Amino acid sequence: MDSVINDKIRLAQQGIARLRKIDAMLQNLQKQQSQINHKVAELKAVLGKENYDVAKIEDKSITSIFYSLFGKLEERVEKERKEALSARLKYDQAVRDLEDIKCQISKLSAERQNYINCQHDFDALYVEKKEQIMKNGGKAAQRILELTNQIDSEKINLKEIKEAISAGRDALDSLNRVQNSLSSAEGWGTWDLLGGGLISDLAKHSHIDDAKTETENAQRLLRQFHAELADVRINSDIRIETDGFAKFADFFFDGLIADWFMQSKINQSQESVSHVQSQVHDAVHCLESMESQTNSSIGKLEVELESLIVTT
Known part of the structure; x- marks a missing residue:
């Protein structure tokens, strides 16, 4: 295999690795910059306070007179000066740290420009070398084809x-x-049992009508979901329950039609919705697990394919 293209690929890979490292470093430095900016502001305030305390003691204020009467003025002045010096040292160090971080960020940002095209270069070289390998045939070419097909299938x-x-x-x-519409109807139904009269009766009907309309939409979406599941290659160790999808609306309306106005029937309808909700939730959870596994599988196959192409 052409050593020139191999060298170019290695250089591109090194550039990609360096770019990733620079980006990680910049992210860390920028976080530190934000923290130290805050620290500098805090220390500046502390320094100002400590300097003020020293000046107040040395300027013969009432406080200094109080300390002098008890023979502790020099002790107090020394304490305030130590605190002011400590604040000054911390502040100066924070300012230097901030300047150093800014300098590093500037240098790394400039260096980063040297590597921003490495991924593009690698991709182009990768395609070129892959085509060369395919022309030469052999076991490597066969494995490349197999991996490519597997990746395409997984995708x-x-x-x-x-x-x-x-x-x-x-x-x-x-x-x-x-479920929300039924919950609202249930609330009005409770009031109706307590003698809410015509208003509660009408309100309950309105919420039930909303539930009925949305149930038709839900049934359509459940069918669509079931159809989508048919196109998915489901792992043998994963079981997705869908038996409640097709007749969801039937079970739902059974509870309402039996006695449109009774609180108990609204509860039955809620239970039928909850049952299907649980099935859909479990199905989606299984699919999300499959999505994660498939992404992982694709990643492993792509790493193997890339390694085969680069090292052949």
Whole structure:
């Protein structure tokens, strides 16, 4: 394999590593800069106070006269001078630290410009070398093809997982709205039992109507979620329960139609929503776990592929 392109790839990799390190250092320095800026301001205030205390003692104020009467003036002056000196030393050091940090940030920011194109250079060299390897054939080329296909397959499944997660979250949002409407209807139902009359009756109907309308939307979203799950390659050790999706609206309306006005039936409908909410939540959680695993798998495959291309 061409040693020139190998050298260029190594240089690009070194540049990428240096850029990452510089970025980490800059992040740390900028955090320190913020902290020391705050420290300098605090120490400046302390220094001002200590200098004022020294001046007040030395200027024969009432306080200094009080100390002189008890023979402790010199002791007090010495104490205040020590505190003022301590404050001055701390302040001066903080100012120097701040200037040093600013200097380091400036130097690293300038150096960083030398490496900002390294990732682009590496990507171009990587493609070039990959094409060379593929032309030469052999075991390396075969393994590169296998890895490329595996990565592509994993990325397709990752896309499907993400779409399923999005659909599941949409369904959950809709189910939450159904539950909120039912909770409101339940509240008016309680008032109705206490003699709330026509107003509570109408209000309860309004919330139930809202729940009914949203239930239709939730059922549509549950179907969509179920369809999305069909496109996902689910791991054998993961089980996703979906038996409540298809007939969610049926179970929901059973509770309402049996006795539209009874508090107990509103509770039954809430239970049917909660059951499906739990199933959707568990399904989304499983999908999120699969998403993490798939991302990890892709990462490992890409590292192996990159290593194979760089070292061949």
